[in-house]
Amino acid sequence: MKESEISEITYSPSGAMIRATGVSAADLAWLSTRLVAARNEVLDDLALWHSDGAVPKEKIPLDAGFIDLPERLLDEHAKRGENSELGRIQAAAGRLAGQVDRVVVLGIGGSYMGARALFEACCRPYHNELDRIGRGMHPRMYFEGNNVDNDAVTGLLRLLGQHGHERWGLVVISKSGGTLETAVAFRIFLEALRESCGDDVEKCNSLILPVTGQKSRLRSLSTALGCPEMFSIPEGVGGRFSIFTAVGLLPAALLGLDITKLLEGAAVTNRRFCNSPPGENPVLDYVGVCHLMEQRRGANTRVLSAWGKGLEAVGLWYDQLLAESLGKDGQGALPLTVVNTRDLHSRGQQHQDGRRDKLITNLIVETPKSEPLAIKPSTLNQDRLNELAGKTLPDILKAAIAGTNRAYADDHRPTADIRLPKVDESSLGQLFQMLMLATAVEGRLLGINPYGQPGVEAYKSNMNDILRAQ
Numbered sequence: 001m002k003e004s005e006i007s008e009i010t011y012s013p014s015g016a017m018i019r020a021t022g023v024s025a026a027d028l029a030w031l032s033t034r035l036v037a038a039r040n041e042v043l044d045d046l047a048l049w050h051s052d053g054a055v056p057k058e059k060i061p062l063d064a065g066f067i068d069l070p071e072r073l074l075d076e077h078a079k080r081g082e083n084s085e086l087g088r089i090q091a092a093a094g095r096l097a098g099q100v101d102r103v104v105v106l107g108i109g110g111s112y113m114g115a116r117a118l119f120e121a122c123c124r125p126y127h128n129e130l131d132r133i134g135r136g137m138h139p140r141m142y143f144e145g146n147n148v149d150n151d152a153v154t155g156l157l158r159l160l161g162q163h164g165h166e167r168w169g170l171v172v173i174s175k176s177g178g179t180l181e182t183a184v185a186f187r188i189f190l191e192a193l194r195e196s197c198g199d200d201v202e203k204c205n206s207l208i209l210p211v212t213g214q215k216s217r218l219r220s221l222s223t224a225l226g227c228p229e230m231f232s233i234p235e236g237v238g239g240r241f242s243i244f245t246a247v248g249l250l251p252a253a254l255l256g257l258d259i260t261k262l263l264e265g266a267a268v269t270n271r272r273f274c275n276s277p278p279g280e281n282p283v284l285d286y287v288g289v290c291h292l293m294e295q296r297r298g299a300n301t302r303v304l305s306a307w308g309k310g311l312e313a314v315g316l317w318y319d320q321l322l323a324e325s326l327g328k329d330g331q332g333a334l335p336l337t338v339v340n341t342r343d344l345h346s347r348g349q350q351h352q353d354g355r356r357d358k359l360i361t362n363l364i365v366e367t368p369k370s371e372p373l374a375i376k377p378s379t380l381n382q383d384r385l386n387e388l389a390g391k392t393l394p395d396i397l398k399a400a401i402a403g404t405n406r407a408y409a410d411d412h413r414p415t416a417d418i419r420l421p422k423v424d425e426s427s428l429g430q431l432f433q434m435l436m437l438a439t440a441v442e443g444r445l446l447g448i449n450p451y452g453q454p455g456v457e458a459y460k461s462n463m464n465d466i467l468r469a470q
């Protein structure tokens with residue numbers, strides 16, 4: 001697809017430009033030099049990552065490899081076709097999707113949330129309930145290893161067992177290969193898979209697709225098992241920045257998503273990020289508004305208000321990205337995803353009337369995938385809906401968005417809008433890359449290393465100590 005044919009996502013901070021409680025154009029102009037410097041630092045990080053130069057201590061870990069990954073993968077695909085990483089992912093996904101009706105994806109954190117976001121946003125609603133034709137011949141997908149929940153694991157094993165005549169497959173994802181949740185789940189599901197395959201070890205191994213780092217225990221285990229295929233998570237791409245590696249792309253390809261369009265979308269964001277000045281640059285503008293709102297107005301809760309059920313997991317992916325990247329050294333805004341209009345009936349009161357510590361960023365989809373459903377006139381008009389006859393669900397949603405934004409503005413509560421032309425691979429590719437770049441830029445602006453998550457290690461090591469001492 002040519003870049004000119006891609007509909008671009010937009011970011012508009014107009015609702016945040018509220019006197020006294022918001023930001024002004026002058027504030028943003030004042031910050032622009034620092035924003036450009038932070039962008040340059042992020043791009044210098046990338047250059048350093050590509051070079052053989054020594055990485056200064058304060059920059060370790062330096063996981064800048066995600067930045068130009070989309071372009072590198074697309075270039076390699078254009079040159080090497082089926083022998084490229086994308087070609088291999090597509091071939092393996094096609095093979096497994098042809099063999100099984102259900103796939104269990106094991107992984108946690110950055111090794112889970114991107115795949116889930118793509119699944120929920122891009123697949124038809126109720127994908128797993130549909131028959132094979134309804135699913136476009138793609139498998140059902142379940143996510144495990146993302147918790148330690150006996151009942152959930154037992155429930156999934158039972159479900160898979162109930163359909164014993166059907167084959168199912170496993171995608172196991174862990175960069176370190178040492179994450180206990182994923183490792184334990186793999187051992188349990190591997191045993192179940194072996195049982196379901198009887199004595200056919202070769203068959204069983206062909207139903208497992210590991211995605212892991214270069215020197216991981218999972219790699220050694222998968223090699224020892226004899227898994228014929230394996231995918232790598234490249235060094236220099238951190239877990240929560242890895243959606244455009246096999247971590248996100250393999251599950252996406254299994255679901256029949258167009259992974260090339262996803263990467264092309266991300267490349268569009270990269271081009272705008274590198275070339276456009278503040279004011280025309282969604283990444284820098286988003287960072288500028290969020291940063292100023294936090295520093296000057298105490299808006300340290302960032303609400304991502306997703307106007308569509310399919311976007312909830314996209315919001316949760318972003319929650320993790322922001323929290324793990326910038327929640328360091330006593331800093332970092334609190335991310336919170338809401339889905340509206342659902343959560344207007346739960347959190348709405350607080351957002352409208354509670355503490356003034358929030359910036360609300362709406363995630364709005366311009367066009368739904370399906371035909372608009374309209375309210376029809378009825379002889380039973382006790383509900384008084386005849387006066388709305390002809391209005392569609394998208395009309396009602398638009399009114400809800402405009403009405404909510406107006407209510408916030410009337411009370412001097414700032415909002416901003418990210419608009420996606422559609423929920424498709426191209427828009428999502430742009431959005432994921434926009435939010436990853438924004439996180440890296442904001443880290444550099446704050447003097448925080450956005451990569452690594454030292455704070456998560458404490459629980460892991462305590463859990464291991466406690467388990468092994470028992």
Ligand code: PA5
Pocket residue numbers: 108109110111173174175176177178179182238239240241324453
């Ligand atoms: O962003 C990160 O690096 C983390 O959230 C990891 O993805 C998460 O801890 C899982 O790690 P691993 O892929 O090594 O199992």
